[in-house]
Amino acid sequence: MQNYSSDELNEIFQTLPEELKDAIVSVDTAKIINDTGKKYGLHVDQIGAVANQTGLVLLGIVHPTEFVSAVTKAAGIERVVASQIASDINDKIFLKVREILQGVTAKKTEEEPAEENGPRPLRDALLQAIENPEGLTKKPVPPKPAPIPLVEIKDPYAPTKATAPVMAPIPIRGDTTSDERRSDLPVSATPSILEQKMSGQVDMTKTEVKIEEPQTGGKKIDPYREQF
Numbered sequence: 001m002q003n004y005s006s007d008e009l010n011e012i013f014q015t016l017p018e019e020l021k022d023a024i025v026s027v028d029t030a031k032i033i034n035d036t037g038k039k040y041g042l043h044v045d046q047i048g049a050v051a052n053q054t055g056l057v058l059l060g061i062v063h064p065t066e067f068v069s070a071v072t073k074a075a076g077i078e079r080v081v082a083s084q085i086a087s088d089i090n091d092k093i094f095l096k097v098r099e100i101l102q103g104v105t106a107k108k109t110e111e112e113p114a115e116e117n118g119p120r121p122l123r124d125a126l127l128q129a130i131e132n133p134e135g136l137t138k139k140p141v142p143p144k145p146a147p148i149p150l151v152e153i154k155d156p157y158a159p160t161k162a163t164a165p166v167m168a169p170i171p172i173r174g175d176t177t178s179d180e181r182r183s184d185l186p187v188s189a190t191p192s193i194l195e196q197k198m199s200g201q202v203d204m205t206k207t208e209v210k211i212e213e214p215q216t217g218g219k220k221i222d223p224y225r226e227q228f
Contacts, residue, residue, distance in 0.1 A: 004061070012059050023100035024058050032092045039088070040081055049074035054089055058097065064090075 004012075013021065033054060037047030053070045056062040062070055067089075072082040 004056075009055065009059065012061070016059070020097075020101055023097045026100060027093055027096050029054060029058075029093055033089065036085055036088045036092075040077075040085055042075065042077070046075040046077065049076075050085060050089075054093065057094070064094070 013024075016024075030051065033051045034047055037050055042050070050071055053062060053067060053074055056070070057064055057067055068079065068082050068086045071077070071085060072079045075082065077085075
């Protein structure tokens, strides 16, 4: 965080709206901070650090939601103690400044013409910053991350389960006709001679054929004899 000198802080204070400057001056911030520091056993230098951070919030340099963290770091105290100090300062300083600022703003709104009541960013921003006292002690909670879907990781060394083979259904023969039963039987075709020969199963039985000569009266006829 940037360190500001007294002259720089005074210049920033002079740029604030008049009603806000009057509200800050009207509250005895020095006494309230000193009493609060003694209440929680702070040393003089620690009380000065708390006063410095309180002034930075009133000037709009430090956001109220960062006040607890700033006091913890600047004063060198535990966050629990800083949270309690911030709660007391919020009730006794910030809320009083807010009430005074709101009262002055409402009074000037009734007195001034409507066209002159334009937006005032600096005043509105400071007013909005100190309107939420819970922001001083509560830290914004980040949104919860979306749940990560679980992924099943299979062990590559795990033994695989053996699955039983699927058996084909056995047809019931009692319900089929005789023709259907005959059609289910394999038809054995008569192998050709070539197939039988190739398989060595051809039965080549040798058959002897005898030719008988005709007989004429028991006499032999000489084929070279002339007939008369």
